[in-house]
Amino acid sequence: MKLLSTIATVGAALLAVTPAASIPLQSRAEWDLGAFLQNYAKIPTADQKSRIQDLYTKAQKIEPYIFPWPDIIVQSQLAGDTWGPEILAELQKDKAQFHELGAYMAPEVHWLQSKGASADKLYASNLKDGIFQLSHDFFKKGEESTSPPLDTRDHFLAPFDILDYSEGEKGASGNTVVYLNNVLHFLTDQDNPDASLAVQKKAASQCLKLLRPDAGRTVYIYIRDSALYRPEVLEGAGAQYVHSPDSMKALWNGMKDDDYWKHEIKEIKVSTRKSDIDYQASKAAWKQGGGQPFLMWTRVAVLF
Numbered sequence: 001m002k003l004l005s006t007i008a009t010v011g012a013a014l015l016a017v018t019p020a021a022s023i024p025l026q027s028r029a030e031w032d033l034g035a036f037l038q039n040y041a042k043i044p045t046a047d048q049k050s051r052i053q054d055l056y057t058k059a060q061k062i063e064p065y066i067f068p069w070p071d072i073i074v075q076s077q078l079a080g081d082t083w084g085p086e087i088l089a090e091l092q093k094d095k096a097q098f099h100e101l102g103a104y105m106a107p108e109v110h111w112l113q114s115k116g117a118s119a120d121k122l123y124a125s126n127l128k129d130g131i132f133q134l135s136h137d138f139f140k141k142g143e144e145s146t147s148p149p150l151d152t153r154d155h156f157l158a159p160f161d162i163l164d165y166s167e168g169e170k171g172a173s174g175n176t177v178v179y180l181n182n183v184l185h186f187l188t189d190q191d192n193p194d195a196s197l198a199v200q201k202k203a204a205s206q207c208l209k210l211l212r213p214d215a216g217r218t219v220y221i222y223i224r225d226s227a228l229y230r231p232e233v234l235e236g237a238g239a240q241y242v243h244s245p246d247s248m249k250a251l252w253n254g255m256k257d258d259d260y261w262k263h264e265i266k267e268i269k270v271s272t273r274k275s276d277i278d279y280q281a282s283k284a285a286w287k288q289g290g291g292q293p294f295l296m297w298t299r300v301a302v303l304f
């Protein structure tokens with residue numbers, strides 16, 4: 001299952017960008033999904049495969065384009081990544097709240113909870129309704145075994161549109177950590193893909209609005225997404241704005257000059273992490289006329 005997970009992680013990035021491209025394997029610390037499902041969700045090892053397959057079959061009816069590796073939908077990306085302990089430490093602080101946007105089965109919320117994060121500080125949301133009932137049914141036993149129990153019907157919010165949520169809506173304020181996994185590149189202008197950078201700017205602004213300005217400390221947006229050596233709007237199953245490390249930094253640093261934010265943001269620091277090998281491969285592929293996607297982790301640290 002571990003090997004499958006690694007392949008799936010990379011494959012997901014690849015599929016999300018363009019089915020025809022190839023991408024080198026990304027290394028990632030191993031995480032034992034089987035043990036997590038057994039200990040947290042109380043799903044016996046012998047049942048895990050069939051339970052995941054069943055979940056995946058149901059999930060495909062809601063989202064036909066989901067990745068062709070069933071176990072990826074219940075696998076936490078934060079587990080085994082340096083961001084995991086970092087986010088857990090943030091959640092120990094006063095006035096802390098985590099919100100995953102565009103979440104699917106929301107394994108991150110469950111993993112954070114399994115590591116001791118308080119359930120009342122954890123939110124997940126998605127544009128599409130229906131997904132979270134499946135997640136609830138799958139992880140239910142894990143939720144029931146925690147105290148206080150995480151009621152996913154209360155803390156998993158759908159429909160919640162990143163680009164068009166309303167002020168005062170549950171989850172729309174009070175966050176100190178916002179997380180997007182494989183979501184940002186979907187936020188584009190489908191009618192006019194060339195205008196997609198404007199949508200990305202709106203998405204960035206909408207993410208900032210979700211944060212808690214009165215936290216009295218730095219608050220964070222974490223983004224894990226496919227990237228290219230140069231930014232490009234790819235057209236496959238819809239337009240997808242795929243950033244480069246530079247364009248991602250420019251997007252967030254640009255918020256300091258935005259009319260709405262220039263008097264609100266004291267400091268914004270953006271850092272990206274990527275595999276240098278894959279970055280070089282992407283660069284080389286570009287010279288030959290095509291981009292090669294790789295995974296990129298971006299952390300935006302904001303002080304209001």
Ligand SMILES: C[S@@+](CC[C@H](N)C(=O)[O-])C[C@H]1O[C@@H](n2cnc3c(N)ncnc32)[C@H](O)[C@@H]1O
Pocket residue numbers: 016063073101102103104105125126127128160161162163180181182183186187
């Ligand atoms: C490739 S999936 C990634 C799902 C999940 N984050 C994961 O990594 O497994 C992209 C998700 O973004 C959601 N999404 C797309 N546009 C959105 C929007 N404007 N607001 C909220 N969610 C959105 C989709 O419904 C979809 O579930």
